[in-house]
Amino acid sequence: MQSLTQHQGLVAPLDRANVDTDLIIPKQFLKSIKRTGFGPNLFDVLRYLDEGYPGQDVSQRPLNPDFVLNQSRYQGTSILLTRRNFGCGSSREHAPWALEDFGFRVVIAPSFADIFYNNAFKNGILLVPLDEDTVERLFQEVEASEGYRLDVDLEAQTVTTPSGEVLSFDVDGFRKHCLLNGLDDIGLTLQDEEAIREFEQKHRQAHPWLFRDNQREAS
């Protein structure tokens, strides 16, 4: 996983609440058995005027000129500014894969859906919750000035605006630690292998019916 400590980037505003995972990456692209290559189909329904399907050459497709990511002033964006309950819907991890593959490292919104929150951090995307009023103000600032960039500091948990205003945000301590260090969850958990085995043994004794193959595991 890519680590993230500080990030400075161009901000793109997606003025929509409850952006669900179907909207982030439509289901026809979930058929891939890979983890990469979803970027060209991020927000597919909003971005293109036709229906997309996997394996297509997206450069031949008609773009929706009104969609924010298609506008020239937002090319090269890496920070998405959006509205409440971002990432609701399914548990598909393809959503953060698509955001990451497109080039987003940070998403700012008043709130995020639960499963998406975990999935995003696991894939090196920082989610920054800011209150509704602040987000509204950022929307106005982004729209008012072309080339609007924000400075995000995960260590300090702050976002700094071009005018020098410093906004702080909350982040789960564990997620922060992993993201700062680019740590893989599985490796970390296996450091506790002993504790897991011990638990498992007690659990098996107390609830033997939860283990179907007591024989195989007894060794």
Added chain:
Amino acid sequence: MAGQTLYDKLWSQHLVKERDDGTALIYIDRHLLHEVTSPQAFEGLRLARRKPWRLDANLATPDHNVPTTLKERAAGNAGILDQVSLIQVQTLDDNCEAYGIEEFRINDARQGIVHVVGPEQGATLPGMTVVCGDSHTATHGAFAALAHGIGTSEVEHVLATQCLLAQKMKNLRVRVEGKLGTGITAKDIVLAVIGRIGTAGGTGYAIEFAGSAIRELSMEGRMTICNMAIEAGARVGLVGVDDTTIDYLRERPYAPTAAQWDAAVAAWRDLVSDDDARFDKEVVIDAAEIAPQVTWGTSPEMVAPVFGEVPDPAGIADDSVKGGVIRALEYMGLAPRQKITDIRLDKVFIGSCTNSRIEDLREAAKVAKGNKVAKSIQLAMVVPGSGLVKRQAEAEGLDRIFLEAGFEWREPGCSMCLAMNADKLGAGEHCASTSNRNFEGRQGYGGRTHLVSPAMAAAAAIAGHFVDIRGFSQQPQQPQQPQEA
């Protein structure tokens, strides 16, 4: 000491380790796998040279991509015409074989939607932690199991460590008290709950569904409700154990037997919230006030009683809500204040992990019996949730009822719930669907989904538009019911 909620009990029974920062390692008893969210997890496992921690905790079946037409299904995997879908299903087969994970393959009678298969096999038991790379894993909470959806990285994590990193949720109790009106089902209850608390109302909470109306429900009904907890923003839905739970599980293939059964039942009896347990939030709903529900918009909270009407954005003060309503009406092709019963339908879908169990099919068949699908309906399909549900329905003659009424009777799978296989809506088509999500494009590009109960869907198929099931069921059977063209 204050009592514990059911969720608190399940949590502490699975807690391996708690970190200082509040994250915890919890032990996973059952891991269900399907073809869509597992390939990348197995790929990760292979790349890191790791092995599954405990094989017997895993159970797999393909469901999202499988065709539902008999001709294609007869050919097994070879009948999957979409090459990408085929690769996904094939990859699941290969991975399960390579690692030794039990799988119900495409033509196994036990194959079906994971959330139908787990409980049906008794592979979901009270007191378990159950996870699956699918958000509707909440379904299994109907058995007082701590069950929720996980992402693909977590699928890999569970395979490799038998644990999950988790944070404790807050407790929300939704009490549905009193008697449901005739014709009102679990689906109407859960849609009414979502209409009341909104799609983010349960975010951060485990919802326990309680109250006399929930106790009255069958396991199928409880599963329907827990299934859609996620549509209320909660990853977890729960119902405490009672006789209904235990009776359902007796003699299921994966359930314990003999002395272990008795020991298990004794332990399960405690899987209820203590009388003095504290909930962080509580919502009480009067069952008698719940009418048949129909969603009109592109979010499950955009719901109205069948006799109601679509909202008028002009009357909404909050700008962001108003914007959402305008956009939804535009997408759905509906006019403000249009009556729900005036929405013309093109297709009807009875199926999905929300409503494809035997009881759902019985309810729909009761309405379909002796009637005919309206001429204006291009396709009305019934897709059983598993091969065993299908077999049971056929033994009861439900397939004949559906076929005679003009419904298609299909092979088990997710089908048009998310349209990853060939079953789709065309752009602009309206569908009465017993599934759980009405998001834009969910059932096909440009498709317009209205979520309803199985009985409401069947009635809508016959009328060609939504009708109040209560009026409908009161009428004597009318084989010659006038059809609207």
